Amino acid sequence: MKNNLKYILLICILLCFLTILSVPISQPQALADTSAQAMVVIEANSNRVLMAKNEHTMRANASTTKIATFLTVLKHCKNFDDIVEIDDRAIGVEGTSIYLKKGEKLTVKELLYGMMLVSGNDAATALALYISPSIEEFANLMTQEAKACGALNTTFKNPHGLDQDGHKTTAYDLAQITRECYKYPLFEEVVTTKNTKIPNGENGYRYLKNKNKLLWSYEGCNGVKTGFTDDAGRCLVTSAERQNMHLISVVLSCGPMFEDSASMLSECFAKYHMSNILPPYNYIKTIPVQSSDKTEVKVYSQRGFKYPLTNEEEQKLKIEIETKDYLVAPVEKEEIVGEIKIYLDNHLLFSEKIYTMEEIKSNRLIDSIKRIIENW
Numbered sequence: 001m002k003n004n005l006k007y008i009l010l011i012c013i014l015l016c017f018l019t020i021l022s023v024p025i026s027q028p029q030a031l032a033d034t035s036a037q038a039m040v041v042i043e044a045n046s047n048r049v050l051m052a053k054n055e056h057t058m059r060a061n062a063s064t065t066k067i068a069t070f071l072t073v074l075k076h077c078k079n080f081d082d083i084v085e086i087d088d089r090a091i092g093v094e095g096t097s098i099y100l101k102k103g104e105k106l107t108v109k110e111l112l113y114g115m116m117l118v119s120g121n122d123a124a125t126a127l128a129l130y131i132s133p134s135i136e137e138f139a140n141l142m143t144q145e146a147k148a149c150g151a152l153n154t155t156f157k158n159p160h161g162l163d164q165d166g167h168k169t170t171a172y173d174l175a176q177i178t179r180e181c182y183k184y185p186l187f188e189e190v191v192t193t194k195n196t197k198i199p200n201g202e203n204g205y206r207y208l209k210n211k212n213k214l215l216w217s218y219e220g221c222n223g224v225k226t227g228f229t230d231d232a233g234r235c236l237v238t239s240a241e242r243q244n245m246h247l248i249s250v251v252l253s254c255g256p257m258f259e260d261s262a263s264m265l266s267e268c269f270a271k272y273h274m275s276n277i278l279p280p281y282n283y284i285k286t287i288p289v290q291s292s293d294k295t296e297v298k299v300y301s302q303r304g305f306k307y308p309l310t311n312e313e314e315q316k317l318k319i320e321i322e323t324k325d326y327l328v329a330p331v332e333k334e335e336i337v338g339e340i341k342i343y344l345d346n347h348l349l350f351s352e353k354i355y356t357m358e359e360i361k362s363n364r365l366i367d368s369i370k371r372i373i374e375n376w
Contacts, residue, residue, distance in 0.1 A: 034264065036254035037233070040171040041268050043308040044179045044239075044246040050268045050308065055172040058153055059252050062227030062235045063096070063119045065161030065169075068177050069127060070112060071149075072142045072159075074184045076131050080109040089135075090126035095162055097122045098208075101201055109186070110198040116190050116225060117208040121160040128159040135159065146173065149180035163231040171250040178224055178237055178248050191223030191239070213258050214238055218265070224248075226257070240265050244274040245308055272308040277317065277342055277350070280304030284321060284354055287337060291362050292329035298357040299323060301340050305350045318343040323354055329362035 038054040049055070086104045098120035100106075106114075108130065114123035125135070132138035135158055142156040151173030157164045169177075181187040194215055197205040214221045220240040227235040233253030238261045240247050247268055249261050280303060286296040309317075323338030338354035 034251070034254070034260045035256060036251040036260055038171040038252040039250060039254070039260075039264065040175050041247055041249045041264050042172075042175045042179065043268075043272070043274075044182060044248050045274075046307050047176075047179065048308050049172070050247070050272060051264055052172070056153060056170050058168040058170055060163055060167065060229060060232035061161060061169050061174060061252060062229040062232035063121075063161040064174055064225050064227040064235045064237050064250075065156060065159065065167070066115050066119065066124055066227075067174065067181060067225050067237060068142045068146055068154075068156060068169075069124050069159040070116065070187060070190075071177055071181050072138065072145050073108065073112065073127050073131060074181065074187065075145055076141065077108055080107065080112070080186060082108050082130075084108055084111060084126055084130045086126050087129040089129055090122050093122040093125050093160065095121045095160070098198075098206055100126060104201050106199060109190075112186075112190050113193065113196055113198055113208060114206070117193060117196065117210045119211060119226065121162065124160040146177055150176040161227055161229065161232070163229045171252055174237055174250045174252075175248050178239065178250075182239070182246070188222060191225065212236075212238070214240075214262060217258075218262050236261050238262075238265065240269075242269050244306075245269065245272065271310055273311075274306050275309045275314055276304075276306050277319075278303075278305040278340070278352070283357075284338075284340065285323070287323055287356075288326040289331060289360050290326060290328045291364050292331075292360050293363050294329075294360050297327060297331055297360050299337055299354050300357055301352045301354055303352050305342060305352070307349060309344075313344060316344060321354070327356075327360070329360045329364075331356055331360035333357070333359040 038057050038059055040055040041051040042049050083105050086100045091100055091102055096119045098114040100122045111123045111127050114120040128135055128138035139156045139158055146154040154169040154173045155166055157167035194210050197207050200206045211226045218240060220242040222241060223239040224237040234255055234257045235252050236257040238249045247265055249264050251257050251261055254260050281300060283300050286298050289295060289297050320341045334355045336353045337356055340352050340354055341348060342350040
């Protein structure tokens, strides 16, 4: 009996050891002491998840919703200097407000500042009603745009983020929506602005101060948006750029949202670096050529590849190059002759075709005759 127990114990220890070994090093790591109910950090250029916890759990997300509102406006407004006459339905909206008035006129861009810097729910509503005839239709547009950029577990019901049944997203989805927004210069222009002013009808100006404290305190911070409701708790999406990396962090239902976001970003900046694994237009090798006066042709890959890696991961990269052993002339310029693949922990990170750098003509008699006939 004792011997059987020993064998069982040994088997359990072995299984635990094998389980530890089987976890790939490239998996995202969670920050142990974060109080966020859900969070994620991605590197925006590569879209790699660097850190995560409950990142696919659907939750209320408060005014971080306005990032998706901004994206929908970006996609559906042709001129951001267009004048918006404030719809009656945008006046007196519950929660944070820029106190829009009946008949007031502001530009789309001015309303975007009012929505993002001080989280004006009325500004978000005014923008929604400028793009669509109803809040419901605009919310459907928001959901469509979210799914188009990879936010597949998201459903929006309003443009401002006030608690409403069915209005939910995930930390991962918010990161994807934010990543898409940074493709538009106007988005970064607005969310990096600390202070500005917009018209206040005939009464001068509204002075706006950005609620995102990390713009003042965190090196490289360039956005994005705070949020709070009873259902969502304190939420924050943050963007920061350092050392050739663009990180986007999301925390949902997180009391110390500024402190935890800063800690998460700093940990990722310290742990990862952007590795230039494959330069663009990279010469690979030469391949022998038969039936030509030229005996070989140079080949190359076109697209480059950069990826955030730890020092340990960089040592584990595997690059496989497969090309034809030889070519028979004639050979076309940019003819595909192989493929290059880059792996980390047996996971394919990147693949690219390999092309010839020049045309190689045949010296065979039949090919010479064909050329003469073609050029006759």
